[in-house]
Amino acid sequence: MDSKLADNTALAGLSADVEAPLQPRLGPALKRYFSSPAALFGAIGLVVIVCIAIFAPWISPQDPYDLNQLDILDSRLPPGSESMTGVPYYLGTDGQGRDILSGIMYGLRTSLLVGIASALTAAFLGTSVGLLAAYVGGRLESLIMRLVDLQLSFPTILMALMILAILGNGVMNVIIAIIIAEWATYARTARGTALVEREKEFIEAARCLRLPARRILLRHLLPNCLAPIIVIATMQVARAIGLEATLSFLGLGASVTEPSLGMLISNGYQYLLSGLYWISFFPGIALLITIISINLVGDRLRDVLNPRNAR
Numbered sequence: 001m002d003s004k005l006a007d008n009t010a011l012a013g014l015s016a017d018v019e020a021p022l023q024p025r026l027g028p029a030l031k032r033y034f035s036s037p038a039a040l041f042g043a044i045g046l047v048v049i050v051c052i053a054i055f056a057p058w059i060s061p062q063d064p065y066d067l068n069q070l071d072i073l074d075s076r077l078p079p080g081s082e083s084m085t086g087v088p089y090y091l092g093t094d095g096q097g098r099d100i101l102s103g104i105m106y107g108l109r110t111s112l113l114v115g116i117a118s119a120l121t122a123a124f125l126g127t128s129v130g131l132l133a134a135y136v137g138g139r140l141e142s143l144i145m146r147l148v149d150l151q152l153s154f155p156t157i158l159m160a161l162m163i164l165a166i167l168g169n170g171v172m173n174v175i176i177a178i179i180i181a182e183w184a185t186y187a188r189t190a191r192g193t194a195l196v197e198r199e200k201e202f203i204e205a206a207r208c209l210r211l212p213a214r215r216i217l218l219r220h221l222l223p224n225c226l227a228p229i230i231v232i233a234t235m236q237v238a239r240a241i242g243l244e245a246t247l248s249f250l251g252l253g254a255s256v257t258e259p260s261l262g263m264l265i266s267n268g269y270q271y272l273l274s275g276l277y278w279i280s281f282f283p284g285i286a287l288l289i290t291i292i293s294i295n296l297v298g299d300r301l302r303d304v305l306n307p308r309n310a311r
Helices: 004-018 026-033 037-054 100-136 137-154 155-167 173-200 201-208 213-219 221-251 261-269 278-305
Strands: none
Touching: 004 026, 004 201, 037 100, 037 261, 037 278, 100 173, 100 213, 100 221, 100 261, 100 278, 137 173, 155 173, 155 221, 173 213, 201 213, 213 221, 221 261, 221 278, 261 278
16 A cells, blocks of 8 residues: 555656646746747737638638639739729739639638648657657667658658659648658657657656556657647748648649649749739738748747747
């Protein structure tokens, strides 16, 4: 009875030692984050962009991919023009008569979906593989890390192009291609961080108490490796959005029925030398603002979550 009580007391103390440093940091971390004007600008911009993407079907002047709402007579109208029925086009129209403003709102939905879904899934897979490699070690770790090295030896865009050449176009295929191309980054980061944490006393104490490996990984090792993973995941959202735009611009990304900012830019590329700048210009500005906002948030998170800067 005394031994069980002692084990429970030790487990409680161990959990407190691991989890206590992680919980009270939220308030000071938020205060440090919002002390930066650039980070505040990025957070506000990102919130506005996400709200526009979520409420696009209700706030956009037009469903740009509903053929019943399109009129070819309204094609290539400059910003500030009106349709034949008096509907204003604040950012103009493209070659098919689609409202550029509405296209940007709907395109943000697709771009954010690709960026967030691919980054989170790649983070889950890569972090799981990296933690497993660091905890188990031996030949399994060597095999996993050689696969990671092989993956990272290929440029991301080249890897995505090869995968999409096999799978074909479509938003889901783009997400799969980005996941396959990016998981190795998370695996290497998680493994490097876990190797440092694995040698600390609380992990050794957990092993001495014969805790299950899954509990050690999820309750003690993973929480102490999350900071760099969160930063990389934030940056990878912007990277994935840019990669999706590149693939769509090349004609290998989203299909015509699945709008994205890259496809909108591609639609106006052929008109750039004709003076119809707005078809590609405004979607390009929207893409630039989105990537900059996410990068500002991720850059500030890197500073806030860095324990050296918290001292």
